Amino acid sequence: MFLWVVFIPLIPVSMLVFYYQGYAKNNILETHDNLAKMAASAVTQHIDNITWRMSFTDGLEKIINNKNAVERKLEEVLASNPDFLMLAVLDSEGREKYKVGPKFITDNVGVIDLSSEGTLSEIRKQNRLNVSGFDVHLNLPIAEIIYPLQDGNFLFGIVSFYKLWSRISAQRIGNSGRIYLVHSSGEIFMSSPGEEQAVSPYYLNTAIVSGQPLQKNLKGSNGVNYIGAIEPSPILDAYIAVLQTKDEAFTSINSITAFLIFFILAIALLAYFAAYSFAGSIANPIGELIAGAKRVSKGNFDTPVLKDKEWGEFNSLINSFNTMMKDLKDYRDLQIKQQVSEMKEFVFKAVAHDLRAPVFGLQGYVELLQSGKISEEEAKNYIGIMKESLENLSSLLENILDVSKLEAGMLKPEKKTFDAAQMIEKCVNLLNPSAKEKGIYLTVHIESNKEAFGDEKLLERVITNLLSNAIKFTDKGSVTVTYKTDEKYSVFEVEDSGKGIAENELEQIFKKYHQTDNSVKGYGLGLAISREIINSHGGAIKAQKTKNNEHGALIEFKIPFN
Structure with missing residues (x-):
């Protein structure tokens, strides 16, 4: 993250450097231009100077037909203009009339005849000096000049550009x-x-x-x-x-660019390490706060966050966090006390409500036994009834405590993978004798070999509760336990062929102490306990009509794989 923060600004800076590098290179090219x-x-300017020196041609036109006079005039011009190497007069057609100059030049040039070239008419129209045929002869830069005379003739010359070009090329x-x-x-x-x-x-x-x-x-x-x-x-x-x-x-532009890039990178690296060091020092108190928050999330309210010596600015935040942690601890303790109080109150009420009748019954049997007015056989019968009542009371108390623990979150499932088919077989084998006494046939359908994930003992209790209820409310017929899976859940179904559940009772049967048939013995806690166990697994349980909508009921619950 710090790399992005530090180096992203380098992109526009580098682009700006390269833009000015290109700009500077264009300036160098402009200098060359x-x-x-x-x-x-x-x-x-040199050609203009030559043109100005063509003024001698004004007098030349008056003597144009006098060969000696013309040649003498041309020799005078050559003598006074060292850069004029040769001069000649051409007629209007471009043929040589007179020519003067050093013999090695005149011999080399030969007879001048420009009559076949079409440039003379254009030169005549322009009426100005024309310079062409630039060449190097004897290591001298020379050019041909043609100047139109007023009488229709032309002045032809070979001019040296040595002095000018020596100065320029130097x-x-x-x-x-x-x-x-x-x-x-x-x-x-x-x-x-x-x-x-x-x-x-x-x-x-x-x-x-x-x-x-x-x-x-x-x-x-x-x-x-x-x-x-x-x-x-x-x-x-x-x-x-x-x-x-x-x-x-x-070279200078490239050197400056390289230096600027090095300088920018050096500054960026310094900024990065400075920012990294700065961030590291800030990260210490922030890391302590994060660690403190994790401790709090795990229920540890006793270890405060230590104050930071380097960053005093964080100490007020740390103080606030420690104060909050203390307040949360007090609130948790208060909540636990309240939950314990509510559980006690619930247990007392449940005991008072559910134990009153059986206790009164036991009290009556005890009084009858004490009276001595009953036979020995009746006494044995009463003692058997009292023993059964005490067993029911023990089961009732256990269920009441389990419901209270589940609602208070004190009974945590110990989840792990287990063989669902094996668990179902165990529950069926346990209840098969009581089912046979009523003429009920228990069947198991295993549609998936995938293992379930949860607390096997608690889920075994759920299956047992559901099977017990199904057997209890079925006179004759069958009870079927099915196990299957989908992408996310293990699904368990218990279906019976009993009297079924009324539509308005499908949601009510999972409430504590709710009974659909008061003629059947029970306290209405089995399904409530089952619901709390399934909820603690992050699953869901529901009751519905059988799949063929005939007699009987189907209760389905599902728990996630993780």
């Missing part, structure tokens, strides 16, 4: 982060000869085609993953890429 945009902006992000100029095919410009690209052209091309500037996972050529950003540049088919190894880029 800003660097890519800054590099693209620097290239744009920027580093950590140890592995660099800025690259990438062709749309994924090839990186300015790579050293034989050097393998950090990220293969395939993955860079895929990233460019996706149109997503932020790249969270680029598979590196050396098996190392990269992150970064890719932005378009003003150079046709060229992109600025900022790439850095993923481990290095996120």
Whole structure:
């Protein structure tokens, strides 16, 4: 329980930590994207500067048909602009008219003829400098420029981006982060000869085609993953890429996250052990109270709960509990006294009620014997009657005491499993002689071999009482004892073929001193005792008509298996 209390709050905290980790990683990617945009902006400014230097073309148009003058002008421009490597004038169709520059460059370029390309008309419409054909030549980053002249001709040039790109590529992000100029095919410009690209052209091309500037996972050529950003540049088919190894880029974030998780877990563990220790100290007085409550439930009111020295706040509760326990003890003692008093009163009343007639009868016989006016034979007869009356009185007193004990809860059944069939046979064998004298046939039906659970002696008394009653109220015929079981109960039935029980008497016969037929001797306690015994077993007993609704009665009782 304490684990849940302590560690459940860690779930939202951990989620918050990982959320901010993702947020911080996005910020790092945004930083890479800003660097890519800054590099693209620097290239744009450089191209704008080249455009501004195209102002010399205004005077060039006036001498466009003078080859020597044009070439001289172009050489002056090359001399004043070291990053201009070669310049040429093309006619309106894109064919070379004049060309100046170092011989190794002009020879390498050859005759310029762009007439087959469809880009010139678009450049004419845009009427601005166009930069394309970025390449690396002799380890120099160069690009082709085409500028539309007012007279319909074009200025063509090869421009070096060495100074600009040296400045940009010198920027580093950590140890592995660099800025690259990438062709749309994924090839990186300015790579050293034989050097393998950090990220293969395939993955860079895929990233460019996706149109997503932020790249969270680029598979590196050396098996190392990269992150970064890719932005378009003003150079046709060229992109600025900022790439850095993923481990290095996120190392600080991952370290901070790991530290935070460790810190949170450390706090959680400290909180857990503190709470556990706190709970343990609280559990001591609570455990004492629980143990005290169990003692009280078992009837032990003499052992008080000891006060707790560490938690004085519990002492008032402990005092109240001990006071309650003392009050319960007093109440129990008072209740026991009251029960004893009631039992005495009941016994006295029962004795006074039930012993009056037989005692008076005995008193009469004694007086007759004392008078000496009776014969010896009559005296023997009277003594036999007195002996039988005394036996009946003894049985009556025993029954009265048993009923009182059962009602007061002083007679507890000693439950255990026993053979119900064997018990029934014992009871039948005991009463079979008296049944035969009346011409009654006793039968036993055992429908289940399952053992019953209860106090065998008390239940034997119930069966005996029921059989005695059945024999008593049956002149001739049969009495049947049946044993069966269901899922929860053992069921006993005693059915006779006697005169039966009236409908309004079915519930009354289990009351003390109730008799359905006053002509039959008895005190009406047998069924009352049987009911109390069955109730003490947690069972139930009832009387009903016979199953075929003919003469006779059926009394059924059932007791649970546990």
